[in-house]
Amino acid sequence: MFKLLKYADKYKFYAFISPLLMIGEVIFELLIPQVMADIVETIRLTETTDPAIQQQAINTIFILGAKMLGLAVCSLLCGASAAIVASVAGMGFGSTLRGALVSRVQTFSFSNIDRFSTASLITRMTTDVNTVQNTFLMLIRGIFRAPIMLISALVICISKSKQVSSVFAVSLPIIVIVLAIAGPVAIKRFRAMLKMFDGFNASIQETLTNIRVVKTFVRTDYEKKKFKKANDELMGAALHAEKLIILGEPALMLIMSLTILAVVIIATKAIAEETLVVGEFTAIFTYIMQIIMSFLFTIMMVAQLFMSEASAKRIGEVLNEEADITDPENADTNVDDGSIEFKNVSFAYGKGKNILKNVSFKIESGEMVGIMGATGSSKSSLVQLIPRLYDTNEGDVFVGGKNVKSYHLQSLRDAVSMVLQKNVLFSGTIADNLRWGDENATDEEIREACAVADADSFVMSFPDGYNTDLGQGGVNVSGGQKQRLCIARAILKKPKILILDDSTSAVDTATDARIRAGLRQRIPDTTKIIIAQRVSSVSDCDKIIILDNGEINDIGTHEELLERNEIYKDIYTAQQKGSGDFDEQGGEL
């Protein structure tokens, strides 16, 4: 928790001023009961029969009353401004922390994100930051106020009546003991609850982002059940944690009430024995209330501090996660050409088994290369190594003759444009989306890129043309249209290497051919890698790589492979007969 305090640096001044104001508030508040005691004693004076003394007493009461009002107003002003200042600091801290988390996550590689899961990252950025922020707010509001109030009120109380104050010698330790026993259990349960939150968020996120698929497969009931399970689990864990607090509150209240009862009994006896005057007793009683309140607040503060420790730790994990793909020192910013070489590359996700085994091949700059293989043969994994979305476990990948690890990441990724298999468009107009490729692209450049991707004609057929709003996730266009827009977006980057990962699966064969012809004629110097399920999508490539179970099975031209490669021959004959797809499962999404 305290390690996170550096994110409150900008608000140091506020966080410092606020407690000062609070100390003012405490002083005024402590003075009030004393004035009250004087008033009570003066009221007793009015009971005399001497009219002169009576008049004098009434005057004094007015003066004292005004004094009390003045003190109350001062205390209120200090308290209110302290609270405002504290809120500014607290909210500022929260937003700085969120900002830090977002910029950290932006540096994460795909494998960093795999490690946390998106859902968990969301919980950490929302729920956890909120918890920490509330704790911070509570701390600046109470860290000085409560203890100072507690100690001063206690000291005044003791100086006024040792007899009455002796009650605290018993009740305060009892409370501390009870909390010392219950506290650690509560913290453990609270941590368990946060974990459930991750699961819950994961379930919601998956259902909502895929709501269309859920509906198509009429899985709403199943998803509802899944949600209910996650929700029930979360509620169970929350109840389990809250139970302690729910039970703890009345228990504390009971101890408090008993304390007050004991105080009243002892005080009554003291007044009867005339060791305590009534006026002093009213003051003492107010102090006792202040002692109890600030003691409770201190306890809550400590509890909150412990509970937020779990959240603070989870935030710290994200902030301290080293991005495992970073820019090297003296990074190269210039990618000379679009040549690619894999040298004995092996790769595994996380600590899993190798899904690419000893892969070596060479692609010359400007070549058009097809990659084919069954679903799960690691085609997508292989091409993700080129723009360094993941790092190899063994062997090296070279782009433009240099190791990809030697490049400045942005330069490399600007040079290697990739249309991911699970491509996405964002909300906004078509033109906005295309400008992701190049924010300064002119309208002509955008149309040119779309013409290559065979997208210009259908975009122009929309009433709003390039200003058509796509809606969230690009819901307003068909699958094939979306694929073509994604290709255009990638082309706009004017890359040296263009990778299309199954990017024409949803367009018809004729359009597919037009796109390839466009790529070949209009960007001849760009190296093009095409992952496809259809033989027709790769048959005119300069060479075709056949992947089988993470290993290179063969490399050759369409004619060479038809001659000698069994896998290629089989799939070609099958597709000639019209079954259409590379593997029996019928391709992939």
Ligand SMILES: Nc1ncnc2c1ncn2[C@@H]1O[C@H](COP(=O)(O)OP(=O)(O)O)[C@@H](O)[C@H]1O
């Ligand atoms: N992010 C990931 N984390 C762990 N395993 C993955 C991940 N992505 C893919 N895999 C696994 O890697 C293997 C190859 O997947 P992939 O490269 O997507 O194959 P293809 O694109 O040829 O269908 C599969 O067994 C798949 O389950």
Ligand SMILES: [Mg+2]
């Ligand atoms: Mg794939």
